[in-house]
Amino acid sequence: xxxxxxxxxxxxxxxxxxxxxxxxxxxxxxxxxxxxxxxxxxxxxxxxxxxxxxxxxxxxxxxxxxxxxxxxxxxxxxxxxxxxxxxxxxxxxxxxxxxxxxxxxxxxxxxxxxxxxxxxxxxxxxxxxxxxxxxxxxxxxxxxxxxxxxxxxxxxxxxxxxxxxxxxxxxxxxxxxxxxxxxxxxxxxxxxxxxxxxxxxxxxxxxxxxxxxxxxxxxxxxxxxxxxxxxxxxxxxxxxxxxxxxxxxxxxxxxxxxxxxxxxxxxxxxxxxxxxxxxxxxxxxxxxxxxxxxx
Amino acid sequence: xxxxxxxxxxxxxxxxxxxxxxxxxxxxxxxxxxxxxxxxxxxxxxxxxxxxxxxxxxxxxxxxxxxxxxxxxxxxxxxxxxxxxxxxxxxxxxxxxxxxxxxxxxxxxxxxxxxxxxxxxxxxxxxxxxxxxxxxxxxxxxxxxxxxxxxxxxxxxxxxxxxxxxxxxxxxxxxxxxxxxxxxxxxxxxxxxxxxxxxxxxxxxx
Ligand code: HEM
Ligand code: SF4
Numbered sequence: 001x002x003x004x005x006x007x008x009x010x011x012x013x014x015x016x017x018x019x020x021x022x023x024x025x026x027x028x029x030x031x032x033x034x035x036x037x038x039x040x041x042x043x044x045x046x047x048x049x050x051x052x053x054x055x056x057x058x059x060x061x062x063x064x065x066x067x068x069x070x071x072x073x074x075x076x077x078x079x080x081x082x083x084x085x086x087x088x089x090x091x092x093x094x095x096x097x098x099x100x101x102x103x104x105x106x107x108x109x110x111x112x113x114x115x116x117x118x119x120x121x122x123x124x125x126x127x128x129x130x131x132x133x134x135x136x137x138x139x140x141x142x143x144x145x146x147x148x149x150x151x152x153x154x155x156x157x158x159x160x161x162x163x164x165x166x167x168x169x170x171x172x173x174x175x176x177x178x179x180x181x182x183x184x185x186x187x188x189x190x191x192x193x194x195x196x197x198x199x200x201x202x203x204x205x206x207x208x209x210x211x212x213x214x215x216x217x218x219x220x221x222x223x224x225x226x227x228x229x230x231x232x233x234x235x236x237x238x239x240x241x242x243x244x245x246x247x248x249x250x251x252x253x254x255x256x257x258x259x260x261x262x263x264x265x266x267x268x269x270x271x272x273x274x275x276x277x278x279x280x281x282x283x284x285x286x287x288x289x290x291x292x293x294x295x
Numbered sequence: 296x297x298x299x300x301x302x303x304x305x306x307x308x309x310x311x312x313x314x315x316x317x318x319x320x321x322x323x324x325x326x327x328x329x330x331x332x333x334x335x336x337x338x339x340x341x342x343x344x345x346x347x348x349x350x351x352x353x354x355x356x357x358x359x360x361x362x363x364x365x366x367x368x369x370x371x372x373x374x375x376x377x378x379x380x381x382x383x384x385x386x387x388x389x390x391x392x393x394x395x396x397x398x399x400x401x402x403x404x405x406x407x408x409x410x411x412x413x414x415x416x417x418x419x420x421x422x423x424x425x426x427x428x429x430x431x432x433x434x435x436x437x438x439x440x441x442x443x444x445x446x447x448x449x450x451x452x453x454x455x456x457x458x459x460x461x462x463x464x465x466x467x468x469x470x471x472x473x474x475x476x477x478x479x480x481x482x483x484x485x486x487x488x489x490x491x492x493x494x495x496x497x498x499x500x501x
Contacts, residue, residue: 013334013337014334015334015335110330110331110332110334110337111337111346112334112337129346131340131345131346131347131349131350132347132350132351132432132433133331133350133432134430134432134433135331135446137432137439137442138430138439138442138443138446143439147432147433152347152433244443246440246443246444246446246447247443247446249447250443250446250447250450255332255333255450256333256335258450258454259332259333259335259336261454261458262454262457262458262461265458265461265462266461269461269462269465269469272392272465272469273465273468273469276392276393276394277394278468278469278470278471279394279396279469279470279471280471280472281471281472281483281485281486281489281490282489285485285486285488285489286485288485288488289483289484289485289487289488290484290485292484292488292499292501293301293484293499293501295501
């Protein structure tokens with residue numbers, strides 16, 4: 001691979017190791033929910049940089065617009081009005097791909113090279129290899145990938161892998177007017193999050209914390225939340241996301257073992273034939289049948 | 296075409312055609328399904344014009360096969376009801392596999408093993424059809440939990456059915472004089488007398 005920034009760590013439906021001689025720094029995007037004002041500039045920047053123009057939809061009665069992620073809307077602001085400690089809180093979360101260290105989509109994908117995890121942690125869909133089966137949707141613990149109705153390919157946030165590859169921050173980060181979205185090495189982002197969390201705690205948010213769920217090995221998009229103990233408040237951000245046990249069962253060791261078992265049945269038949277011989281009609285049966293016929 | 300007027304008719308042309316339609320669809324389903332099952336089999340998608348075509352075609356072939364499998368079920372289920380003799384036959388299946396059929400109880404049109412195969416394949420087709428529809432993203436989007444469950448069921452039932460069909464096909468190859476039943480529809484009297492004595496008596500009156 002020419003660009004070190006695009007070194008591959010994992011590739012869907014590939015059973016041999018990826019090139020791993022070069023060490024690449026892990027990156028992360030940090031979204032500080034407490035300083036987001038819900039202006040949606042990031043949504044616009046995402047559309048602009050990635051040349052995505054979703055159909056103009058309708059207002060569904062809340063600020064969420066578009067109402068959900070689509071193949072052409074890779075990030076969306078979700079607005080939640082919740083009561084906490086007798087006060088109304090307006091919690092605004094920028095939803096999109098979390099770029100899991102252990103991505104359920106990549107694990108589920110049957111097409112070699114349709115989903116790539118770069119060594120820097122970004123999980124990217126390579127649509128030219130995608131067959132449109134939707135297994136990634138089945139595998140994702142965050143309900144992120146969307147299959148296009150037009151070309152049947154899967155799409156989601158790329159963390160602007162093209163920008164990151166040449167040392168730029170993702171478009172949403174670049175545009176955020178309050179600095180609520182930050183980008184850098186995962187280490188730096190965690191340090192920055194620590195500062196923000198200390199500040200929030202000093203302001204009375206005792207449960208402020210970093211959302212970097214370990215059930216999926218940590219993520220390369222992290223949130224600073226005022227209530228990290230209750231992520232569900234933020235438009236159903238999952239509390240302990242993990243790849244579903246059903247998906248692990250479906251995509252685990254059982255498959256190579258089952259494949260071997262199929263081979264064993266086929267070979268077993270061959271050797272049965274060779275060692276026991278065919279089950280022929282005996283001479284005796286032939287004689288008896290002929291005798292009975294002429295009776 | 297009559298090969299030998301004394302041969303016994305085992306299958307009508309309609310029954311044979313139905314069986315081949317299901318058999319050919321099954322082979323196409325197994326090849327395309329295995330391609331998604333494990334990366335080792337992914338090259339099988341080239342038989343269908345690439346991964347995307349395999350993904351598009353598989354479920355349609357599945358629905359097509361399911362339809363003809365139901366027809367076949369309706370033709371044959373009555374003949375596959377298990378009896379006490381069949382259970383006895385199954386108890387002694389080890390001897391049969393060992394190549395010694397002298398002590399096997401007399402069999403009607405189908406032996407216990409064939410009947411067990413019939414019911415196991417029936418269950419597989421039902422499971423594959425239901426779970427296949429659940430995971431058919433291009434057409435449906437059921438709740439995610441059901442899709443995940445369907446994916447597991449489909450993969451398990453798919454492998455089990457492929458293994459069963461290996462056994463089914465091998466049994467036909469192993470037992471000489473059987474495959475022609477699916478080509479011409481007839482078998483020799485000696486074949487019937489040896490393998491399905493009760494059916495032989497019934498059809499010939501001997
Ligand atoms: C009505 C019947 C069937 C339907 C609707 C159906 C549908 C599907 C669908 C939607 C997929 C996902 C890939 C894709 O989108 O094309 C799939 C995968 C698969 N199918 Fe079927 N199918 C049917 C019957 C069968 C049969 C009879 C077999 C037996 C060989 C089979 C074996 C498989 C296998 C092994 C997979 C891969 C599963 C995995 O990824 O773990 N299918 N099927
Ligand atoms: S839809 Fe595409 S990316 Fe998603 S699992 Fe299928 S082949 Fe992979």
